[in-house]
Amino acid sequence: xxxxxxxxxxxxxxxxxxxxxxxxxxxxxxxxxxxxxxxxxxxxxxxxxxxxxxxxxxxxxxxxxxxxxxxxxxxxxxxxxxxxxxxxxxxxxxxxxxxxxxxxxxxxxxxxxxxxxxxxxxxxxxxxxxxxxxxxxxxxxxxxxxxxxxxxxxxxxxxxxxxxxxxxxxxxxxxxxxxxxxxxxxxxxxxxxxxxxxxxxxxxx
Ligand code: SF4
Numbered sequence: 001x002x003x004x005x006x007x008x009x010x011x012x013x014x015x016x017x018x019x020x021x022x023x024x025x026x027x028x029x030x031x032x033x034x035x036x037x038x039x040x041x042x043x044x045x046x047x048x049x050x051x052x053x054x055x056x057x058x059x060x061x062x063x064x065x066x067x068x069x070x071x072x073x074x075x076x077x078x079x080x081x082x083x084x085x086x087x088x089x090x091x092x093x094x095x096x097x098x099x100x101x102x103x104x105x106x107x108x109x110x111x112x113x114x115x116x117x118x119x120x121x122x123x124x125x126x127x128x129x130x131x132x133x134x135x136x137x138x139x140x141x142x143x144x145x146x147x148x149x150x151x152x153x154x155x156x157x158x159x160x161x162x163x164x165x166x167x168x169x170x171x172x173x174x175x176x177x178x179x180x181x182x183x184x185x186x187x188x189x190x191x192x193x194x195x196x197x198x199x200x201x202x203x204x205x
Contacts (some may be wrong), residue, residue, distance in 0.1 A: 004101065007197065008134050011103030016188030018033045020197035025053055028199050035112070036062060036091065039124065042088035044068035045094030046203035048156070049204030055093065069113070083113035085112070092168055095204050097149045098141030099133050107184040108150060109180040118194075119185055125139035130203030131139035138184065145169075150179050152205040 012019045015046040015204035022028035032055060036042065042064045060064050067089050067131055069082040086092060094114055105127065109115045120124055135141045146169035153163045154176075161177060162165070169179070188194050 004134060005131060005196045008099060008103065009198065012099070012196055013103075013189065015186065016102040016194075017103070017105075018193075019198065020195070021198045021200075022176060023200050025199065026199060027057070028129065029058060031197070032126075032128075033058065033062070034182075035126070036064060039064070039100050040202045041067060041085075043066045043089035043092040043122060044070070045086070045092065045117060047093075047095040047128075047204060049130060050093055052201070052203050053128065056062055059186055060095055063074035070162065083111065084116035086113055086117045087120045087121040087170050089117070091124045091126060092117045093126050093128065094118050095129050096196075097125050098135045098144045099129060100135055100141055104138060104141070106135075106138065106145070107182045107183045107185075108179050109183070112181050114164075115181060115183040119183070119189045120192055123193065125192060127194065127196045128199065128203075129196065130199055130201055132202035133204075141184075142182070146180070146184075149205050154178055 009021060011021045022031065042059055044050060044056060044066060067085045069079040077153050096105050097108055107115045107118065135144050148167055151163035151167055155164045159176040159178065161174045162172050
């Protein structure tokens with residue numbers, strides 16, 4: 001295991017998070033498959049990582065009750081209900097925008113459902129992240145969001161924000177701005193059960 005990854009895993013454990021590392025997708029999926037057996041109502045935060053790894057398809061295959069506002073065909077009201085239900089689901093799956101070598105988890109959100117459910121409410125919270133999410137420190141984490149995560153997410157969502165054209169954050173005042181709340185989780189929140197699954201390679205943004 002590379003030293004940077006090792007350092008981050010050790011720091012996360014020191015900060016109270018459970019951590020596992022997977023060499024490849026097959027091993028990760030096999031673990032998640034056994035893991036989700038205990039949970040029926042599974043919330044999903046918007047995450048390219050989860051989609052790329054086929055985790056949402058796995059939930060469908062396992063006939064779980066998927067609480068995800070990104071499911072096709074939902075009305076605006078149904079999407080809102082999904083976001084609210086995510087806060088009290090059995091298991092909440094998401095990724096992170098950045099994880100520092102000091103074991104801090106950094107996220108920026110537009111609505112707030114993802115970051116709220118990733119720290120409090122669900123019985124269990126599982127964060128799945130590729131090695132590309134590891135950054136040296138908080139400054140690098142926030143920079144990563146401005147240079148990578150937010151512009152690519154704005155593009156994915158077809159938004160008319162300046163970062164889509166420029167490829168980097170312009171600290172906009174757009175009504176479509178997705179950068180509205182920034183959360184840094186320094187230690188595992190007192191009563192929450194949070195685990196981080198790292199997977200070798202680059203996934204999501
Ligand atoms: S603040 Fe605006 S320009 Fe900057 S990344 Fe967010 S949406 Fe894009």
